[in-house]
Amino acid sequence: MPSGPTFVLRHVALVSRNLARLLPFYRDTLGLVARQPDARTLTLHFSAESPAVITFTEDPAAIEPAERVAGLFHIALLVPDRPTLAAVLARLIERRQPIEGLSDHGVSEAIYLSDPDGNGLEIYRDRPRADWPKDGEQVAMFTRALDHRGLLRELPAPPPPAPLAHATLGHMHLQVSALAPAEKFYTGELGLVVRQKYAADAVFLAADGYHHHVALNIWGHPARRPAGLLTGLTGFTAAKAGVSQSHTLTDPDGIAVTLEPLS
Numbered sequence: 001m002p003s004g005p006t007f008v009l010r011h012v013a014l015v016s017r018n019l020a021r022l023l024p025f026y027r028d029t030l031g032l033v034a035r036q037p038d039a040r041t042l043t044l045h046f047s048a049e050s051p052a053v054i055t056f057t058e059d060p061a062a063i064e065p066a067e068r069v070a071g072l073f074h075i076a077l078l079v080p081d082r083p084t085l086a087a088v089l090a091r092l093i094e095r096r097q098p099i100e101g102l103s104d105h106g107v108s109e110a111i112y113l114s115d116p117d118g119n120g121l122e123i124y125r126d127r128p129r130a131d132w133p134k135d136g137e138q139v140a141m142f143t144r145a146l147d148h149r150g151l152l153r154e155l156p157a158p159p160p161p162a163p164l165a166h167a168t169l170g171h172m173h174l175q176v177s178a179l180a181p182a183e184k185f186y187t188g189e190l191g192l193v194v195r196q197k198y199a200a201d202a203v204f205l206a207a208d209g210y211h212h213h214v215a216l217n218i219w220g221h222p223a224r225r226p227a228g229l230l231t232g233l234t235g236f237t238a239a240k241a242g243v244s245q246s247h248t249l250t251d252p253d254g255i256a257v258t259l260e261p262l263s
Helices: 023-029 082-094 148-152 179-188
Strands: 007-016 033-038 041-045 052-058 071-079 101-104 108-114 120-126 168-175 193-198 202-206 214-217 232-240 247-250 256-261
Touching (some): 023 041, 071 082, 082 120, 082 148, 120 168, 179 193, 179 202
Parallel strands (some): 071 120, 168 214, 232 256
Antiparallel strands (some): 007 232, 033 041, 101 108, 193 202, 247 256
16 A cells, blocks of 8 residues: 555535525634635635635526436545544534434444535544454445444543634545446446445445545435536545646536645
């Protein structure tokens, strides 16, 4: 295995009809650093010194799909350890933020919620790789109830004022209209490998032996994205070893994937 990562997720781009309703959630509830370089742009940063990890562009004319369409399932933010995840959960409880799920996946522990536009978010911490459940050379992730009381017992005192300050973009989970062409794209064009298949409706792919950098599912049978500008995910950026010049590809469902040199 290489000494350092060969694939790193860096940035997510989305469209919203209304930035004003997103700002309090990301700035006040989650504690991210929010900047508005112009009236139509909101950039979100883990800390004042870090680059933007999420950018929203406002367009009141963007279409909010009336049915489930291919696109974002959730953006996953990775925190460094269990006490930090406890601090995130405590912050959400204190601010009365609705939580949609608390899950133990064997490889990780995760909190699920949505922003005011309905974009899914996962905030999670990884277990040590030696403790990941395995099925041969692949991982064997599962979904069980998270021991949230045990998690909260690890809350630092005092809790950090900005628990996401040292987070990273951990993975992207996408809804796709068909698994086979999406899997072919992400393995062939991005060089990711399959780490787990879940029944016949989800696949998890990664580089560097990680559990997954990209997940694909057809849960709910999402339709292909209609023509025109939609709210939600437009694309994401990853840095990859061997890439000499930034370039953008388009996945089978119209999501832009920008690859840039790894530095």
